[in-house]
Amino acid sequence: MTSVARPAPRRLAAFAVASEPGNERLALAQVAEAVAASGLPPARLERLKTAVAEATMNAIEHGNRGRPEVPVDVEVTQEGDDIVVAITDLGGEHAPPGPAEEPDLLLKLEGEQQARGWGLFLIRNMVDAMQVRTDGPRHTIQLTMRGGGATPVPHSGGLEGGGHEGSGHEEEL
């Protein structure tokens, strides 16, 4: 079997934000700054920013339960042409937020689903791959934006409400 050597990851940024409402904006701004020179096309950068904001918001609200003294750690690396953003809270193993079922707009309009529950759906549709792993209290969602201009395919089904299988789960989108 032939193996292809992957380039060593290059850290572009590592920072933490306090678990306070609105700090997802800080995270997306710093990630955008970190990847500015990476050549990520503007439309894909916008998608990454939305995914980072939603994942950070989940980490603040559902992982760290809004405790300002508990940080959300964000690490941005470049692996070859790929941009990888890891967002870590200290909530341990926890179910993804939102309803167990895939968001369905018609059901929401008819009052059969809550209006909320779009966060994970947006993340999955914005990035090329999403991996969730838990190591003790550290719960990490890793977002990958592949180089070369790949466009995420609109996604249905998957992790919402049931994506934590064992200590890690990767979804290629």
Added chain:
Amino acid sequence: MKEAAMKKSCEAAVHPVGGAAVIELTGEVDGGAAGVLNAAYEQAVESGEPGTVVLDFARVGYINSTGIALIVSVLARARAERRKVVASGLSEHYREIFDITRLSDFIEVFGDLDTAVSQLAGPAA
């Protein structure tokens, strides 16, 4: 650790145009916009019983998942009241999100407010 982000809270201006009511939004459409958006909708429909509500996002720089949920709630209420909702001024990115969430199946999207208003005034409205 970084301090809390400076939020640009949501503001709304409401004005009638023909048989429609226009809600011009400014700032960020997130969970904190609930009161502003709901009050704007109330104001929009309480005078003149508009058949169409236009949500203009030209001055909105950020919409998150809770903002999407607010828009869903406004749409649900408008549908129950047999009103049409249209949108204008969305960036390409948020237009894509309207497509992915299927909001654009229920909310006609126009490039800008002038186009939306002219279409509403025309025979195709």
